[in-house]
Amino acid sequence: EVQLVESGGGLVKPGDSLRLSCAASGFTFSSYTMNWVRQAPGKGLEWVASISTSSTYIYYADSLKGRFTVSRDNAKNSLYLQVTSLRAEDTAVYYCARFDQLITVALDYWGQGTLVTVSS
Amino acid sequence: SELTQPPSVSVSPGQTARITCSGHPLPNHYAYWYQQKPGQAPVLVIYKDSERPSGIPERFSGSTSGTAVTLTITGVQPEDEADYYCHSTDSSDIWVFGGGTKLAVL
Numbered sequence: 001e002v003q004l005v006e007s008g009g010g011l012v013k014p015g016d017s018l019r020l021s022c023a024a025s026g027f028t029f030s031s032y033t034m035n036w037v038r039q040a041p042g043k044g045l046e047w048v049a050s051i052s053t054s055s056t057y058i059y060y061a062d063s064l065k066g067r068f069t070v071s072r073d074n075a076k077n078s079l080y081l082q083v084t085s086l087r088a089e090d091t092a093v094y095y096c097a098r099f100d101q102l103i104t105v106a107l108d109y110w111g112q113g114t115l116v117t118v119s120s
Numbered sequence: 121s122e123l124t125q126p127p128s129v130s131v132s133p134g135q136t137a138r139i140t141c142s143g144h145p146l147p148n149h150y151a152y153w154y155q156q157k158p159g160q161a162p163v164l165v166i167y168k169d170s171e172r173p174s175g176i177p178e179r180f181s182g183s184t185s186g187t188a189v190t191l192t193i194t195g196v197q198p199e200d201e202a203d204y205y206c207h208s209t210d211s212s213d214i215w216v217f218g219g220g221t222k223l224a225v226l
Binding site: 037046057095103108111112 | 150152154156160161162163164167168171173203205207213214215216217218219220
């Protein structure tokens with residue numbers, strides 16, 4: 001069974017940094033491009049970033065470039081998102097999602113998300 | 121680039137719900153639809169404009185016309201009440217979501 005479990009969220013102060021993690025299991029992690037998507041409270045989904053299988057290709061939403069860094073460790077079946085200089089508007093649930101490039105060409109599995117709250 | 125959806129759609133049980141999504145990426149790139157219920161992660165319900173993943177009921181279908189795509193739910197059930205998001209790419213690797221549509225089953 002495919003499982004994606006995010007962690008690392010919590011209450012942080014403006015200006016802090018945070019690293020989110022996503023632990024993957026039930027599939028060959030190293031064969032899939034992975035994504036981060038976030039959702040502010042009561043708002044819609046916002047795509048954040050994607051990283052290819054060997055980290056060769058990394059893309060970010062234009063509005064988020066500069067403070068967000070996505071990375072992965074295929075040996076640990078883990079995906080990461082480093083966020084610096086956190087702002088109130090970064091408050092959101094952060095989801096990791098697998099990209100299926102073979103059949104659906106879509107985000108076919110999602111974790112349950114980790115909540116990041118930025119507040120003083 | 122943006123994908124535009126109506127904020128809300130309301131239907132009675134058994135009726136047909138149609139949710140549209142429009143934007144310039146759509147004639148050149150596939151659209152995808154996700155269902156999200158309160159407190160849950162999104163679930164893919166339509167891929168490549170009109171394909172349905174295994175396990176998704178047949179009442180869910182997708183279609184495309186020019187710069188718009190439509191998610192149709194035929195014979196809406198109470199459990200279909202959720203937020204629905206369209207999703208596409210404006211280049212080969214940059215993704216964008218629509219603003220979401222709240223489907224109310226009255």
